[in-house]
Amino acid sequence: MRPIEALLEIIRDEGVTRIFGNPGTTELPLMDALVEAPDLEYVLGLQEGSVVAMADGYARASRRTSFASLHVAAGVANGLIGMLNALRSRTPIVIVAGQQDRRHLVQDPMLSGDLVGLAAAATKHAVEVQHAHDLPIVLRRAFALAARPPAGPVLVSVPMDLLEEDTDVAVPARSPVSGPGAAAAGAGDAAALLAGAARPVVIAGDAVGRTGSVPELVAVAERLGAAVYHQPMNDGVDFPGGHPLYAGMLPPRNSAIHEILAGYDAALIVGCHAFMPHHYTPGPAVPDGLEIVQVDEDPAEIGRNFAVRHGLAGELAGTLAALAGHLEGRVPSARERIEHLGAVHAQVRADVEAGARAAYGPAPMDPRGAAHAVAAGLPDDAVVVEEAITAGLKLRAVLRQDRPRSYVHTVGGGLGWGIGAAVGTRLADPDRPVVAVLGDGCAMFGLQGLWSAARYRVPVAFVVMNNGEYRTLKETLDEGGGASAEHRRYIGLDLAPPALDWQSAGRLFGVDTLRAGSADELRDAVASVKDLDGPLLIEAPVSGHGADR
Template sequence: MRPVEALLRVLRDEGVTKVFGNPGTTELPFLDALVDAPDIEYVLGAHEGSLVAMADGYARATRRPAFVSLHVAAGLANGLVGLLNASRSRTPMVVTAGQQDRRHLVQDPMLSGDLVGLAAAAVKHTFDVRHAPDLPLLLRRAFRLAVQPPAGPVFLSIPMDLLAEDTDVELPARSVVWPPGPASGVADAVAALGAARDPVIVAGDGVGRANAVAELVAVAEALDAPVFHQPLFDGIDFPTTHPLYAGMLPGTNAGIRNELAAHDVVFIVGCHAFMPHHYTPGPAIPPGTRVVQLDDDPAEPGRNFAVSPGLVGDIRSTLAELAGRLPRRPGGRVVRQPDVDVHYGSVPLEPLVAAHAVASGLPEDAVVVEEAITTGVLLRRVLRQSRPGSYVHTIGGGLGSGIGAAVGTRMGEPTRPVVAVLGDGCALFGLHGLWSAARYDVAVTFVVMRNGEYRTLKETLDSWDSRATRAGRYPGLDLGELDFTKAGDFFGIPSLTVGSAAELRDVVAKAGGRTGPLLVDVPILGHGS
């Protein structure tokens, strides 16, 4: 078979039914081949930033690697922020970019470049495909590497003339590889946790990725131990409705240390421990505290602090074994969440009131895709979700992912209502994702929290007693008056501006009955209001 036919065969073998792409000349041999592949849909994005975010959301929703097709150096550069986010969130995807024709590559033709060098810092692994017979094998490797712990995006540079070759290439069979089994050392972990005076658990995003939430709940209940989510978690790693749920750890070493100080043993599961946001002196782990750590990535245990023991293996099966071997403590602990006192009224809304209205209105089976810096942290305080996959965020921090991720999430889980909660600054970064939402009529309720500023940066300056704070002037941090309903009009998406918290709650409550996108503009109070 020809190289491009081998590419299509590999995609089918890997269960790929959608290609997320933005094409150029170098991708034309691939697009031409898709004419005879009606089982593989080409999902077009207007910009690579939102496109890669769509693939990220889709991969998480389907629990399969997504396939992305970018265009030479320029398209790859535009997609780098999405690849950085996918790497941080450990989302499996296989990403290709068409390289210029090899026959004149020595002349440095238009849009050519060092694609592998450009991608290397943002992905897990790169392949520079130079010979047609290598393409099928390297594609097999790429899909396998993308899911191996730690999962992440894998990149291939493929010259356009290579895909167009009329050369017969051999397609190796797809390997069947059993996943890792339970970690060794479980007996040591049972002894350490069983002897603890007051153990505590940190649930990392590896728990959700491993579909191991139920197993972690069983461990927590056996220990009667409170459970914290990792800072700025990407998904539901422990039910926020459970009486042992203690909330999210703060994003500083000092804050984490303070939360863990009362406990003699900390069990950290599936967590890149820890990724602080702001610097504070000292370590995250309190002095004298013993750490037991479990991860499927051998680089994690002992990375930033001593562990005893550190376990490496499949998270779900290891937790199941732990739960079965741990002696059960008398239960009954209930972790008290801080009361949230809100008063609904007219816009502009307090950010906490807006977050509460969204949480109160959510349909039971909804997925929340969150990229709202100010309101998002507050939303985590009031959301009560138990089903894995019900919350989507990227810990990567590259802005502009939310709209695309919501579109991809709904494409991957078309039976679940999807509500995207977006900050206005974040929405501006990824606004072109609305084009795909409209084109494919994707039923997402986009809720934009609009304060016309980068409020979180102003508050950070305030915490420093900055010159900007004293002067009452914050250069570069104001967006001005915005009206997102005009963006909805431009892209052909129905839109509205809510007038009260109750209206916002009611609009969100109807998300499950929508058959197309809706853009909701929510005026909220800004800094100093």
């Protein structure tokens, strides 16, 4: 079997049915071979950032490792933002990047470069294949490593001439790999500590949703009667948003986390990559004296940023089920706690809901009203892909999603991810409506992804929250205070004039567009996603930072 044939055989065997890519000369052997491979669909992106973002969304929604193809050093460099997002969000992707012909690499030919060096900091692993007979083994390793906890992207650099060799290579069989391991030992002692706490709290990390362990965490929380917070800037639904015990998301600042956790005497932290603060504040996130039980599928996370009393490394669902079993009947006050916390949380939600509904009005809309309109318009079973920064925080406050994988975000911080991720999400799960909520600044980084949505008629509603500015930066400056804060001027933080014309942007890429003239119109436009047969860009003009003063 020739090397290019071996590559296609292996990716088929690994469950790949779609290749996300942007081709160049080094990919010509692959593109030529795909002519005779109708079972492998090539999904074309116009820029590598969009390509990797589509692969990211596809892997998450399909719950399988996805496959992307990039072109030489420049293509890898363009795709680095997507790789960084996938690494931080722990999305399994195998990326094959074409390297220049080895026969003249010594001359530093155009397009060549250190692909492994470029990708090293943004991937779990990066390697260049030097011999044709090594390619099958390296690819098998790449798929295994990408999926192994903590999951993430793996890059394989393949010289163009290697794929063209007329060399017979052997393809090793796929080795079955079980899950992340058995349930952790020590659940009994951990349960005893939690059961003895007067004020327990649970922190739900993104590994809970990724591994399908939400029901087991709900059982633990209910048997404790403990308030449950999402980790800061959670990437998914890791606990039902409508549950009486759900207290919301921890803010991404150590001082704010410390203030909240100071009200508890014991914490169960599950599947959470530390606390990943955003803005610096002095001091630790964890108060002195807080007794911590930490559960994670990745042993490296246990005690990584704070001391724990019991660290349980193992398969999450089984470990949480064991904890729930040990907690059965050991907290007599659990039901009373649930009723009390449910009433408190219901009042908070009602206040937020009332404030958001009161903010409805014509465009430019109050961001609170616009966020609520999106949430209110969502069809049943819709998936929200969110990359909206300040508007995203308001959206989180009013969303009440219970089903895992209904909310998709990235903690990677590389802007331009949302459009491509939404396309990949809908391609992987065509039965669920997808609404992408995007900041106008974020959308500009990944605008090319709209072309792929139009080419493949992917029915996604792209809601662009258009405030014409980098609002989060203005708010961060204002948080610093100072005598001149009220009259502060902002340099380089405005996207107008000239104003971005989102209707023209959509039409440029062949996407239908509309402009929501009010919060009510925005709600109705979002509701229409269930009937789409192709992409729709919805411009939602929202009031800018100055309008709040």
